[in-house]
Amino acid sequence: MTDTSRGLWEREAESAAVAEAVEDVTQGGGGLLLVEGPAGIGKTRLLAQARAAGAEAGTQVLAARGTVLEREFAFGVVRQLFEPLLAHADPAGREALWQGPAAQARRVFATTNPAAGPAGDFAVLHGLYWLTSNTSQGHPLVLLLDDLQWCDIPSLRYLAYLLPRIEDQSILVAAALRTGEEATDERLLPQITTDPAARILRPHPLSAHATTQLLERELPGSVDPRFAAACHQATGGNPLLLRELARTLTAEGTTASAGNAALVRGLGSRAVRRLVAVRMARLPEGALALARAAAVLGDHADLTTTAPLADQDATTALEGAVALQRLQILRTEQHDHGGLRLAFIHPLVQAAVHDSIDHADLATIHHRAARLLADAGADPEQVAAHLLHTPPSGNREVVTALRTAAAAAAARGAPEGAYTYLRRALAEPPSNDQHLSVLTEAGQAAVLVDLPAAADHLQQAMDMTIDPVQRADIAATLGTTYMYMSEADRGFTVLSEAQGQLAAAQEGRRRHLQAGALAAAIWLVPGRTDIFAALPALRRLPRHDSLGGRLLDCAIASREMIGLCDPAAVSRARAALADGSLTEQANGDAALMCGWNALWYADDEQVVMDSLNAAIKQAHHHGSLSALAQAHMHRGFLWLWRGQLSEAEQDAREALHLAELAGLTMSQYYTIPLLAQILLEKGRLEQAEQTLSMADIASAPVSHIYMNLDALSQVQNRSGDHQGALKTALQAQQVCQVYDIRNPAVVGWRTEAALALHALDRTGEARQIAADELEPARRWGAPRALGRALRINGLLTGGNAGLTLLQEAVSVLKHSPARLEHAKALTDLGAVLRRTTLTGPDAREPLRRALDLATRCGATPLAETARTELAAAGGRPRHTALTGPGALTPSERRVAELAATGATNRQIAQTLFVTPKTVEVHLSAAYRKLGIATRTQLTTALTTSQ
Known part of the structure; x- marks a missing residue:
């Protein structure tokens, strides 16, 4: 039955879905409810139903709406959601909301001076997630978001980060998306709206029958069927257009007779604007000016700001607001602090009023609005939102205001907004003494938004200064930017020239630039023999304990590893990463990642694991x-x-x-x-193939694809496409030659090529390729790469010589962290022993160890192979330790250890940077494996021997 009490006509299915979603959130199930359709179809009314249902069910309901004016305002929608909650909470309640990592999001809600310096965009997102989670404690939470298409980019990113984490929390996001509009961000929006758990509602136009019912309710007197048919045809059954038509007819005193049917025919796509214009024509001049001022200021404009913008005193403005409300153009709302706010009844109505303003006057009104807001102490970004709509005039104050807004956006972790304001500041343009700073700031902001624009701004800044230190600091970013744009020569030139201009006292900066150039030559830009030619001299440099010195050591170590197979890389990288300061100062720097690579490819995992854990912790904060x-x-x-x-x-x-x-x-x-590769080892071949299809290898830059080719050849070999695997492995070889990648620990193309050739009965060629991998693997000495090379050579060589190589592989891997490769070596050794001995007893022990290790790893296909071989050898699998402390995964153990100290699930989640649901899953698994039922038993169970 249609719920006409809320103006919902023919929305039974949608209403039921809304009620079900609200019911689910009260039972602990979260997710996204998306209402999608054209303007006026009834999306907002369905959200209103969700609000009412949520309030009735005892949930907390927070609401926000995207607007055209504030789509550049960083976290504008997020602030609409949470600011009323924070304002009304008592001090204790407010501090509870900011508990734990949520405190990182405080800067989002600061109205002036959010914080010194830019924020990490992820740290802010993570803080907002925990603010949302904290808000949902005690009461289920419903977040209502209207006009999602106009949501600002940082708020969209918050939603995209939030949604995958709330499926099992009491948080419902109910959003309305207008179709047919250009969205603020066409990349982020699909990530939100295509969430696998989303429930999508698409309301249909009203039928002719429902149209007649609506008109009978809205219009005085009877409605002639021919008049109703004309209205249905003119509006396409759009509820908003029908209501606007009814309001206009009522205001004009027009009856719904057959004779008036012709009046509504041919309204067309601009129906709302025409209908609003008719009603506005009846307004006194003061009310019209107030409506236009409110349309410029945007949704929920304060009457104390709107009145002076309309050149009116408070009394006149209030009278105009009453007239506008009577004609249902806008409505008044009580402000939290006692004043009145003006809100249009629908964005289309606001747009119609805004479009009625003469274009020549519009810029002037926006400029006055900016000044009024600035004088009132408004947020710098609210002021800047209006300055974006004014023409450049060389005004120094405008540049200062835009830079202030950019700093606020950057401090909130919103580089897009910062760059938008700085780009407009450059157009003003800045005065001579401001220009270099604005160019540099714009370039730094644009690096995360628009690389060509960043390069242009930074190059101009370089050209404006002769100061060597300034040039070096700019060059550090500009050089890398050019390289990511595939303009490598320009990038290396920038870095080289800036190095040469630095004085001896700036050795740390010089090495930072050298590190950037070397890291780019290693991983990004092929064929730079000139950069590699300088490597011997760089290796002889004395250690320099600075940020630049350590980064250069990381880059040198990576090159020593990848091109020289020199174990000296390990000690060099260890020293650079030793005390953790590099991770803290340069998290995300390409040279830091070079240090990680040098160690992880050496299986020297403890230092790099500590560094990676520290990097993840630092990024969260x-x-x-x-x-x-x-x-x-x-x-x-x-x-x-x-x-x-x-x-x-x-x-x-x-x-x-x-x-x-x-x-x-x-x-x-x-x-x-x-x-x-992970999915392949877990036995999910089809998913592995689907995952690789996400990367368009054919059109990818060459620097991106050697790992994809390596993984693809593994998948092809496993699926039986040995011809394809061989072709792909040889493609990987070509890319490795371009980048001078000689270390088999980096790319195992020879392994896959050899296995493919052997399967194609080309064993002689297979043996030669496998043998070629053994020498550099021995030189490098890392257990994983050497063990793999020994294993493949042992399988292909055969006989006693092959058996010896397999035994050596097992020995090399036995005490290494490369457990997966160790399980493979044990399996292959056991299989060979089974086939070459009469009784098979010698095969049983390595196969039992292989089965146990593969099972612990979760490598299902490998475990099945080991089990089959063991059965063929006459052995029975002994019990694999799937219970007891030894059966816990690292994540389960860490959760259990923290729980044993008395930490709550939420505290554990905050410590380990996971969701409370993830903690619950790990803890349940730990209880099961340990054979316990309560937290009090954890300490004893964790120390019990298997």
């Missing part, structure tokens, strides 16, 4: 999406090679999600093959 995505991706590889496949998959998926949020294409290209 102060860092960026980019830095965190890189750290999770690197740690995912370590977990993979350790054989901790569950932890590896968790890190890989988190890295991929973060890279998608930030639009980091390169990070995605590196993370996709990581996830594919």
Whole structure:
């Protein structure tokens, strides 16, 4: 039955879905309810139903709406959601909301001077997530978001980060999205609206029958069927257009007779504007001016600001507001502090009023609005929102206001907003003494938003200064920016020239620039023999304990590892990363990642794991999406090679999600093959193939694809496409040659090529390729790469010589962290022993160890192979330790250890940077494996021997 009491016509299914979503959140299930459709179709009324249902069910309801004017205002929608809650909370309640990591989001809500310096965009997102989670404690939470298409980018990013984390929390996001409009961000919005758990409602136009019912309710007197049919045809059954038509007819005293049907025909797509214009024509001049001032100021404009903008005193403005409310153009709302706010009944009505303003007058009104808001102490970004709509005039005060707004946006972790304001400041233009600073600030902000624009601004800044230190600081960013734009020569030139201009006292800066150039030559730009030619001299430099000195050591170590297979890289990288200061100062820097690579490819995992954990912690408190995505991706590889496949998959998926949020294409290209390899080892071949298809290898830059090719060849070999695997492995070889990658620990293309050739009965060629990998693997000495090379050579060589190589592989890997490769070596050794001995007893022990290790790793196909071989050898699998402390994964153990100290699930979640649901899952698994039921038993159970 249609709920006409709320003006919901023919919305039974949608109303039921809204009620169900609210009911679910009261039962602990969260998610997204999305109402999608054209303007006026009834989306806002369905959100109003969600608000009413939520209030009736005892939930907290927070509401916000995106607007065209404030789409550049950083976290504008987030602030609409939470500011009333924070304002009305008592001191104790407010502090409870800011508990734990939520405090990192305080700067978002500061009206002036949010904080000194830019915030890490991820640290702010993480803080907002915990603010949301804290808000939902005690009462389920409903977040209502109207006009999602106009939501500012930082708020969209918050939603994209929030949604995957609330499925099992009492948080419902109910949002309305207007179709047919250009969205603020066409990349982030689909990440939100295509959430797998989203419930999507698409209200349809009203039928002719419902149209007649609506008109009979809205209009005085009877409604002639021919008049109703004309209205239905003119409005397409759009509820908003029908109501606007009814209001206009009522205001004009027009009856709903058959004779008046012709009046409504042909209203067309601009119906609302025409209807509003008719009603506005009846307004006194003062009310019209007030409506236009309110339209310029935006939704929920304060009457005390709107009145002076309309050149009116308070009494006149109040009279105008009453007239506008009577004609249902806007409504008045009580302000939290006792005043009145003006809100249009619908964004289309506001747009109609705004469009009635003469274009020549509009800029003047926006300029006056900016001045009024500034004088009233408004947020700098609210002032800047109006300055964006004014023409450049060389006004120094405008430049200062825009820079202040940019600093506020950067401090809130919103580089997009900061760059928008600085770009407008450059157009003003700045005075001579401001210009260099504004150019530099704009360039630094644009690096995360628009690389070509960043390069242009930074190059202009370089050209404006002769100061060597300023030039070096600009060059550090500009050089890398050019390289990411595939303008490598310009990038290296910038870095080289800036180095040469520095005095001896600036050795730390010089080495920082050298580190940037070397890191780019190693991983990003192929064929730079000139950079590599300087390596011997760089290796002879005395140690310089500065940020630049340590970064250069990381880059040198990476080159020693990748191109020379020189174990000296390990001690160099260890020293650079030793005390953790580099991670704190340069998290996300490419040279830091070079240090991680030098150690992880050496299986020297403890130092790099400590550094990665510190990087993840630092990013949660102060860092960026980019830095965190890189750290999770690197740690995912370590977990993979350790054989901790569950932890590896968790890190890989988190890295991929973060890279998608930030639009980091390169990070995605590196993370996709990581996830594919993890899925392959877990036996999810089809998912691995689907994951690799996410990376368009054919069109990817060459610097991105060697890992994708390596992973693809593994998938092809596993699926039986050996011809394809061989072709792909040889493509990987070509990319490795371009980058001079000689270390088999980095890319195992020879392994996959050899296995493919052997499967194609080309064993002689397979043996030669496998043999070629053994020498550099021995030189490098890392157990994982050497063990793999020995294993493949042993399988292909055969006989006693092959058996010896397999035994050596097991010996090399026995005490290494490379548990997955160790399990493979044990399996292959046991299989060979079974086939070459008469009784098979010698095969049983390595196969039992292989089965146990593969099972612990979660490597299902490998475990099945070991089990099959063991049965064929006449052995029975002994009990694999799937219970007791030894069966716990690293994540389960860490959660259990923290729980044993008395920490709550929420405290554990905040410490480990996971959701409370994840803690609950890990703790339940730990209880099951330990055979206990309560927290009080954890300490004893964790110390019990198996």
